[in-house]
Amino acid sequence: xxxxxxxxxxxxxxxxxxxxxxxxxxxxxxxxxxxxxxxxxxxxxxxxxxxxxxxxxxxxxxxxxxxxxxxxxxxxxxxxxxxxxxxxxxxxxxxxxxxxxxxxxxxxxxxxxxxxxxxxxxxxxxxxxxxxxxxxxxxxxxxxxxxxxxxxxxxxxxxxxxxxxxxxxxxxxxxxxxxxxxxxxxxxxxxxxxxxxxxxxxxxxxxxxxxxxxxxxxxxxxxxxxxxxxxxxxxxxxxxxxxxxxxxxxxxxxxxxxxxxxxxxxxxxxxxxxxxxxxxxxxxxxxxxxxxxxxxxxxxxxxxxxxxxxxxxxxxxxxxxxxxxxxxxxxxxxxxxxxxxxxxxxxxxxxxxxxxxxxxxxxxxxxxxxxxxxxxxxxxxxxxxxxxxxxxxxxxxxxxxxxxxxxxxxxxxxxxxxxxxxxxxxxxxxxxxxxxxx
Numbered sequence: 001x002x003x004x005x006x007x008x009x010x011x012x013x014x015x016x017x018x019x020x021x022x023x024x025x026x027x028x029x030x031x032x033x034x035x036x037x038x039x040x041x042x043x044x045x046x047x048x049x050x051x052x053x054x055x056x057x058x059x060x061x062x063x064x065x066x067x068x069x070x071x072x073x074x075x076x077x078x079x080x081x082x083x084x085x086x087x088x089x090x091x092x093x094x095x096x097x098x099x100x101x102x103x104x105x106x107x108x109x110x111x112x113x114x115x116x117x118x119x120x121x122x123x124x125x126x127x128x129x130x131x132x133x134x135x136x137x138x139x140x141x142x143x144x145x146x147x148x149x150x151x152x153x154x155x156x157x158x159x160x161x162x163x164x165x166x167x168x169x170x171x172x173x174x175x176x177x178x179x180x181x182x183x184x185x186x187x188x189x190x191x192x193x194x195x196x197x198x199x200x201x202x203x204x205x206x207x208x209x210x211x212x213x214x215x216x217x218x219x220x221x222x223x224x225x226x227x228x229x230x231x232x233x234x235x236x237x238x239x240x241x242x243x244x245x246x247x248x249x250x251x252x253x254x255x256x257x258x259x260x261x262x263x264x265x266x267x268x269x270x271x272x273x274x275x276x277x278x279x280x281x282x283x284x285x286x287x288x289x290x291x292x293x294x295x296x297x298x299x300x301x302x303x304x305x306x307x308x309x310x311x312x313x314x315x316x317x318x319x320x321x322x323x324x325x326x327x328x329x330x331x332x333x334x335x336x337x338x339x340x341x342x343x344x345x346x347x348x349x350x351x352x353x354x355x356x357x358x359x360x361x362x363x364x365x366x367x368x369x370x371x372x373x374x375x376x377x378x379x380x381x382x383x384x385x386x387x388x389x390x391x392x393x394x395x396x397x398x399x400x401x402x403x404x405x406x407x408x409x410x411x412x413x414x415x416x417x418x419x420x421x422x423x424x425x426x427x428x429x430x431x432x433x434x435x436x437x438x
Contacts, residue, residue, distance in 0.1 A: 122210050127397045130404055134205035135251035142250035145264055149246065152189075153180050154208075154261040155215070156197035156254075159392075161399035162213045164239050165318040166325055172233040176253075180260040181220065181233055190217040193243055193263055196396060206254065208245065211268060211404040216240045242268040242403055270316070271406045280412045281314035287419050288312070288323070294426035298433065302333045314415075316408045324402060324415065331391045342384045349376055394418065 123131045145151045155177075162168065172181060184190050195212030199205070215237040223234050243265040253259050288309070295303035304326065312326060313319040353373055354360040366374070398418055405411045 123207075125397070127393075127401065129397050129400045130210040131207045132210055132245060132248065134200050134203050134207045135248060135254050137205070137252050137255040139250075139252050142252075142262075143247070145249055145262075149264040150266065151249065151262055152214075152243070152265050153184060153192040154212070154245070154248070154263045155180065155192050155194050156208055156261070157194050159196050159198050159396045161196060161328075161396055161403065162194055162215075162239055163321045163324050163328075163399065163403065164213060164241060165321045166239045167218075168215070168237050168239070170235050170237065171231045172235060173227075173229075173231045174257075176257060176260045178232050181217070181235065184217060185220070191215065191240075193245065193265060194239075195245065196400065198396075208248075209400050209404065211242055211244055211400070213239045213403065214241045214243055244268050244404075268404075268406060270408055272408055273316075275409070277316075277409055277412060280409065280416075281320075284314040284323075284412055284416050284419070285312070287416060287423060288314075291419055291423050291426065294423065294430060298426045298430040302330065302337055304330065314412060320408070320411065320415075324399065327415075327419070328395060328399070331394055335388050335391050338384060338387050342380055345380055346377060349373065349380075 123133065125131065172178060180192065184192060191214050193212040194215050195208040197206055197208050200207045216239075217235055218238055219236040221234045223231050244267075246264040246266060249262045249264065250259070251261070253261055288304075292304045292306070292309055308326065312323050314323055350369070350373070351360055353369070354364075369377075398414070401414055402411050405414070
């Protein structure tokens with residue numbers, strides 16, 4: 001699967017977010033794979049905990065024997081969702097769409113036999129995110145595309161909400177991914193859809209949100225020789241727009257990995273393009289600036305940089321999506337901070353126990369720890385999950401609500417709610433701090 005392996009790094013702090021000085025190490029995607037904002041520890045933290053729990057011996061060895069730079073999860077691989085791609089069949093032809101459209105110049109499938117009608121209805125979860133039906137892995141024969149619809153390759157990337165007007169680099173090595181990049185280069189389209197993909201709680205299957213973003217391939221480097229063919233391409237992309245996916249033509253490909261997914265799409269265009277929302281945009285920026293002032297006194301470890309915030313605005317398009325990316329960076333580093341605190345407490349408890357026993361071993365299995373210590377560590381894990389769960393949801397569901405909206409006014413209202421909630425959190429934290437200071 002074409003996903004980057006997590007590695008232990010000193011956080012590469014985005015220009016928009018200031019992190020307090022001192023050694024801070026955490027799990028993250030390698031920078032070349034990490035989408036701006038919501039990935040890294042944000043997406044991985046619960047998987048990291050699960051991986052730690054299932055491989056306790058290895059992790060404890062790292063905690064006991066490694067210096068601080070390495071003991072933040074010690075190189076374990078996280079438990080993350082499998083990724084799937086879309087698939088093109090033989091006989092596809094190039095269809096020259098308007099080159100200004102995010103879906104321009106995509107490839108359209110040739111004639112195929114329709115054995116069943118795809119379910120077109122969407123589902124809406126409790127938070128309002130609209131999903132396509134669960135992928136039907138029993139559909140052996142791909143559907144024939146509607147000749148009046150646009151068809152694009154689809155590259156689902158976990159539970160990560162990418163946003164327009166951002167840039168990302170991906171490492172590609174799986175055969176179906178290589179095929180997809182070859183196809184988009186040959187066709188001249190250079191575009192594919194990137195939605196989230198998540199497991200459906202009711203059926204256990206996989207589903208994708210109705211709206212995804214469009215990646216445009218800016219640059220591709222062949223690196224097979226340098227990597228002994230472990231990585232085929234290193235690809236740089238710009239996110240150039242959003243599309244509404246209507247149906248998946250070959251859902252079985254996600255399960256058997258024979259090729260990459262193909263989806264019928266339509267451009268997502270705002271319905272209120274002619275309306276001026278300058279007053280509402282200023283209200284949003286006022287709230288963001290208020291959060292910044294509260295960060296200085298209530299949360300000094302992770303906060304916006306004044307210079308970066310001064311360049312932000314909430315205007316339609318790049319301005320608004322840049323502000324969302326800033327918010328994603330902020331939430332990401334809050335999760336990293338929680339993770340680092342958890343790791344430090346974990347190490348302290350384990351080492352303290354063995355010091356009380358007279359010596360600290362180089363290696364120990366989790367099952368060898370006493371029951372009361374295991375319960376303490378389990379409690380720490382629960383605290384970490386409770387602390388990070390709302391931040392992770394903010395990076396997936398809440399940002400997906402912004403992506404699926406066709407109204408700038410609605411996006412501003414949703415984002416105002418998000419930052420308003422954090423403003424209240426910081427105010428409560430400051431009030432509590434004042435009580436203890438008194």
